[in-house]
Amino acid sequence: MVQRALCGVEAAFSDSLDARRVSSHYAVEHDRLVWRQPAAAPEPPADSTGPGRCLMLPWRGQRDPLTGLWQRAALETLPQPGPGALALVAVNSLQHINEERSWKAGNRLIRAAALHLRRALPSTALLARWNGDTLLAVVPGLSLVGLDLRLCELPRRVPTPLPDQPAVVYGLSEWRGGADLSRAVTVADHDLYLAKGAGEVSTQALGEERGLFDFSVELAHLTDPEDIIRRGLRLTRQLLQFEGAIYTILEGESFRSVYQETDPALAFTTFEVGRLYPLTGLGLQAVRERRTVVSVDLHNDPRTAGRARTSQMRSLMVTPVECGGRVVGMLGLFQISTWRAMPPRVQRVLELAALRLGHALELKGAVSAVRRTLEGGLLGLGVALEARDLETHGHTRRVVEASVRLGQALGLEGETLDQLRQGAYLHDIGKLSIPDRILLKPGRLTPEEWRAMQSHALTGASIAAHIPSLSAGALRVICSHHERWDGQGYPEGLAGEQIPLLARIFAICDVYDALTSERPYKHAWTTQAACAEIAAQAGRQFDPQVTEVFLRLSASLSTFWDLHAEAADLARPGQTD
Numbered sequence: 001m002v003q004r005a006l007c008g009v010e011a012a013f014s015d016s017l018d019a020r021r022v023s024s025h026y027a028v029e030h031d032r033l034v035w036r037q038p039a040a041a042p043e044p045p046a047d048s049t050g051p052g053r054c055l056m057l058p059w060r061g062q063r064d065p066l067t068g069l070w071q072r073a074a075l076e077t078l079p080q081p082g083p084g085a086l087a088l089v090a091v092n093s094l095q096h097i098n099e100e101r102s103w104k105a106g107n108r109l110i111r112a113a114a115l116h117l118r119r120a121l122p123s124t125a126l127l128a129r130w131n132g133d134t135l136l137a138v139v140p141g142l143s144l145v146g147l148d149l150r151l152c153e154l155p156r157r158v159p160t161p162l163p164d165q166p167a168v169v170y171g172l173s174e175w176r177g178g179a180d181l182s183r184a185v186t187v188a189d190h191d192l193y194l195a196k197g198a199g200e201v202s203t204q205a206l207g208e209e210r211g212l213f214d215f216s217v218e219l220a221h222l223t224d225p226e227d228i229i230r231r232g233l234r235l236t237r238q239l240l241q242f243e244g245a246i247y248t249i250l251e252g253e254s255f256r257s258v259y260q261e262t263d264p265a266l267a268f269t270t271f272e273v274g275r276l277y278p279l280t281g282l283g284l285q286a287v288r289e290r291r292t293v294v295s296v297d298l299h300n301d302p303r304t305a306g307r308a309r310t311s312q313m314r315s316l317m318v319t320p321v322e323c324g325g326r327v328v329g330m331l332g333l334f335q336i337s338t339w340r341a342m343p344p345r346v347q348r349v350l351e352l353a354a355l356r357l358g359h360a361l362e363l364k365g366a367v368s369a370v371r372r373t374l375e376g377g378l379l380g381l382g383v384a385l386e387a388r389d390l391e392t393h394g395h396t397r398r399v400v401e402a403s404v405r406l407g408q409a410l411g412l413e414g415e416t417l418d419q420l421r422q423g424a425y426l427h428d429i430g431k432l433s434i435p436d437r438i439l440l441k442p443g444r445l446t447p448e449e450w451r452a453m454q455s456h457a458l459t460g461a462s463i464a465a466h467i468p469s470l471s472a473g474a475l476r477v478i479c480s481h482h483e484r485w486d487g488q489g490y491p492e493g494l495a496g497e498q499i500p501l502l503a504r505i506f507a508i509c510d511v512y513d514a515l516t517s518e519r520p521y522k523h524a525w526t527t528q529a530a531c532a533e534i535a536a537q538a539g540r541q542f543d544p545q546v547t548e549v550f551l552r553l554s555a556s557l558s559t560f561w562d563l564h565a566e567a568a569d570l571a572r573p574g575q576t577d
Contacts, residue, residue: 067114070128081140085147086175094133186339193343242333270311281305292319315340323361400424402509423477430460476500504543
């Protein structure tokens with residue numbers, strides 16, 4: 001059989017060839033029309049284009065002028081071939097070659113890649129130039145293994161101008177035919193990223209290096225786990241241009257979604273925040289193997305299980321969050337509207353966020369442990385001071401709790417509340433320096449004894465300053481909680497807002513507890529009488545604004561005081577039923 005080639009015709013347009021009454025004498029090989037002349041067959045019809053010449057057909061302008069392959073826009077409008085396999089073939093470092101050598105060198109490399117791709121594939125393959133440095137091949141009737149066998153020699157056959165890497169690499173995916181192009185290309189694109197290693201070639205750019213640098217800097221400044229979960233995960237999603245992000249915590253063999261964020265234009269209802277779900281599929285794999293797990297085509301991935309199988313998500317990436325040597329949660333990024341390739345570089349960005357979150361959780365746990373140890377020691381010291389000063393049992397716990405509640409009502413939070421709490425525990429530590437004959441004297445103190453008693457504030461601050469990690473705010477509570485708003489207090493005679501706010505807060509709680517507690521030298525005041533006295537001292541002994549807030553809280557505080565009093569009675573030595 002004699003074959004003569006005509007360029008520029010694709011098998012998808014056999015109907016058009018029939019209209020020219022020439023298709024019965026032609027076959028298609030890639031993008032060439034081949035005249036098949038049996039021994040007894042006539043020459044090509046007179047009205048057809050002769051051997052070795054091109055048919056001037058309407059779709060000729062939709063070819064890539066450099067390679068002769070279909071352009072991407074044209075390919076997406078063609079009738080799609082039947083099921084098989086798809087390949088993306090990328091030219092390595094094309095931009096570098098264009099810049100360091102010449103555009104002609106780059107063009108020669110692209111043409112060579114297209115030529116060897118044609119030669120490697122059967123005539124039924126549909127070929128296109130997908131973008132500047134990437135070629136696409138759809139091969140019906142061929143399996144992934146079969147396509148890989150045909151292309152495995154391609155990187156060696158295409159001459160490379162680079163001594164340290166092949167001229168081309170490729171990625172593969174299953175092709176199901178019909179409207180499967182977007183999914184199949186995305187899966188092949190992801191496979192191409194992995195073949196490339198560092199993810200240098202991409203059909204989905206990560207964005208500017210500056211954006212990644214800014215992300216790293218901003219993430220480094222986030223130290224609170226809540227900030228990292230909310231702001232850090234949002235930054236990660238926006239930088240990598242994913243449609244959704246999720247953070248889950250592990251609870252045994254289950255997980256609970258605690259934070260989700262999606263593109264405002266998309267509704268995501270797969271996982272309900274706060275609800276517990278069984279740990280299966282990709283999440284289970286990520287936790288067990290302690291590594292990032294990716295599914296470009298979630299619904300067709302055999303690893304997908306549980307709720308994810310029927311979810312809105314098309315592509316998903318999950319990475320574990322480790323704290324103290326164990327996995328405590330997972331960070332995830334996902335796509336809803338389309339499929340998404342996720343190269344190693346994208347994975348590393350999510351892993352960076354997970355690593356930062358894990359460190360923050362470890363730090364928070366360590367700080368909490370130190371705080372518990374410190375507060376345990378401070379409480380023990382406060383209770384010891386109660387015993388020596390004949391304070392009512394539970395005084396330290398009550399004033400600490402009341403001070404924190406009042407501070408919260410005034411808008412304090414975080415570290416400032418910790419400083420208030422520490423100062424409240426140690427407010428009377430200076431009384432360790434007061435002799436028993438003065439501290440325990442049942443009658444009125446002499447002027448000299450009163451001056452000695454007043455010294456406990458400054459002495460207490462001096463003693464407490466030797467406690468490692470005790471805050472400056474706590475020292476101010478110890479030193480200044482006996483100052484008065486009108487300037488008549490001690491030890492420094494501070495007035496108004498010269499008195500540290502934390503000391504002003506604690507002073508009211510300390511006096512209220514003293515009034516409502518029974519002492520050897522007095523009966524306990526009623527709640528109403530104590531509140532009336534506190535109100536009367538507003539603008540004199542106490543800050544008026546702090547007093548106002550305290551009085552608003554007085555009902556809940558009085559209940560709290562009663563509960564503590566009952567607990568104190570039960571805990572008092574010698575009490576029996």
